[in-house]
Amino acid sequence: MKRTFQPNNHKKKKIHGFFARKLAGTGIINQRRAKGRKKLSA
Secondary structure, three states, rough: OOEEEEEHHHHHHHOOHHHHHHHOOHHHHHHHHHOOOOOOOO
């Protein structure tokens, strides 16, 4: 039986990485930049 967490760094980065957050029009990074946040990501 396989365990539930099968780590995969490439997949992780594609979904949760900086560029994934920046990309979309509703990109979290872009929103934070527009708001004038000093710190864009953790």
